[in-house]
Amino acid sequence: MADRVKETAKQEVERLAHIAEEGARSGAYLYPFRGIYYFATHKDLYKPLAARLAPTMTLGLGITTFMFLFTYVPQVAVLFFTSGPLAALSTVLLVLSESSTLTMVLSKALLIEDSLIDTFDGTLVAQGQQQLVAKERQITSGGAGAAIGKLGKLVSKPLAKFSPTALIRYFMYLPLNFIPVVGTIAFVILQGRRNGPTAHNRYFQLKGMSGTQREKYVEERQGAYTSFGVAATALELVPLAGIIFSFTNTCGAALWAADLEQKSGTAPQLREQAKKAT
Structure with a gap:
């Protein structure tokens, strides 16, 4: 039994090392940071965020207040045994992180779903991927060249x-x-x-990929998706700024999708997969 446990642990470590190596080679972890710069330098992408910023910040303030009132004392008591004198400060940081995470989960589900889709699609349009976006929404000729201004009515929504x-x-x-x-x-x-x-999720929908195809596609690029997810999650855990980073992360994910479309062989492969599914 002991040998079997050791072997299992060894295999798990090797698998994690492979995922980490694959993620580092892919460079996918850079896209959340590229998204920050791209978002900051394309003011038309601010519109979806600006439209939902007030209610989302209100939700975040309410959650943070609730968490400090009802969870701070119990958690500081637990952290006292692991952090000692630093328990008070550690608990403040922990509660802020928890509040930020809860705000992200609830706001994405209840408040900013459509705004994130607009940000993703707008970034793709700005990157010259109008035909890809046009598969799932109307693209207009208005907006004076601004990507967000060209986005029309959604055909369907990918996010649950x-x-x-x-x-x-x-x-x-x-x-x-x-x-x-x-x-x-x-x-x-x-x-x-x-x-x-x-x-x-939005990219997979635009490509017309089935659930099975998505799982296979992600499994083959697990390192890349994990590295992107770790970088994006770390940014969204930043107190107060997390909501803004959720939009810049979406922008970064769209930039990654646009690069995948531009790489030779990647786009044809996905299109062929989509055809086989129909």
């Missing part, structure tokens, strides 16, 4: 409404944060592994 699964996973992983440094890193990696593929 609120699912308790995201919150369940979040609370399952939450105790990791009680372990200083290492636990928080593990929390971000586990969340990022899930969030990476989710960032391309």
Whole structure:
């Protein structure tokens, strides 16, 4: 039994090392940061964020206030045993991180879904991918060249409404944060592994990929999607600024999708997969 456990652990370490190496080679972890620059330098992309900023910030303030009132004291008591004198400060940072995560989950489900889709599609249009976007929404000739101004009515929406699964996973992983440094890193990696593929839900829909095709596509690029997800998740955990980073991450995901379309062989392969599904 002991040998079997050791062998299993060895295989898991090797698998994680392979994923990390693949992610580093892919450069996908850079796209969230490219998204920040691109978003900041394309003012027409501000419109979806500006339209939902006030209600989202209000939601975030309410969640943060609730978390400090009802969860700070119990958590500082637990962290006292792991952080000692630093427990008070560690708990403040932890509660801010928890509040930011909860705000992201709820706002994406209830408030900013359409705005994130507009940001993704607008970035693709700005990158010359009008034909790709036109498969799932109307593209107009208006907007004086501004990408967002050219976006018409959506044909369908790729992002599911609120699912308790995201919150369940979040609370399952939450105790990791009680372990200083290492636990928080593990929390971000586990969340990022899930969030990476989710960032391309819109891209998969635009390509007409089935659920099976998506799973296979992501599995073949697990390192790239995990590295993107880890970087994006870390940014969205930043208190107060997390909501803005959710838009810049969406922009980065769209830039990645546009690059995939431009690479020789990638686009034809996906189109062939989509044809086989019909």
